[in-house]
Amino acid sequence: MEPPASRLTRLLVGFILSLIAVISISILNEGGFSIADAMVAVSTLFAVLAGVLLAVIIAGGRRAHGSWITDSWISREPGDKMLSRIERERDEASMQDLGSKWAMMEMARLESKHGEE
Numbered sequence: 001m002e003p004p005a006s007r008l009t010r011l012l013v014g015f016i017l018s019l020i021a022v023i024s025i026s027i028l029n030e031g032g033f034s035i036a037d038a039m040v041a042v043s044t045l046f047a048v049l050a051g052v053l054l055a056v057i058i059a060g061g062r063r064a065h066g067s068w069i070t071d072s073w074i075s076r077e078p079g080d081k082m083l084s085r086i087e088r089e090r091d092e093a094s095m096q097d098l099g100s101k102w103a104m105m106e107m108a109r110l111e112s113k114h115g116e117e
Contacts, residue, residue, distance in 0.1 A: 002078070002079065003075060003076050003077055003078055003079065003082070004074055004075050004076075005057055005060075005070070005074045005075060005076040008057065008074055009054060009057055009058065012050050012051075012053060012054040012057075013054065015050050016047055016050050016051055016054065019043050019044075019046055019047040019050070020047060022039075022043050023040055023043050023044055023047065026039060026040040026043070027040060053070075056069065056070055057070055057074065057076075060076060065077040065081075
């Protein structure tokens with residue numbers, strides 16, 4: 001199972017290529033300022049932003065997971081490691097939450113027994 005960052009990289013490359021095609025076709029269109037010119041500007045902005053995100057993800061490349069700026073947004077760990085980490089975090093969270101659940105249940109029992117808060 002591949003990391004989500006590699007999937008996003010492929011998606012961004014396809015997105016950027018399609019935007020470049022749209023921009024190229026719009027630039028080839030002759031004429032004065034029109035809606036197409038505004039669309040070219042917006043498409044160019046999206047292409048630049050997607051390119052920057054792609055460059056940041058690629059620059060993170062072989063670094064350890066958790067040491068790069070985009071790791072909190074887009075995981076670069078392989079699927080099996082990510083699955084085991086998430087299961088471990090879920091188990092830790094359920095054990096930590098157990099104390100508060102027990103306290104809430106005890107509080108509800110005492111309130112029903114004594115009729116006060």
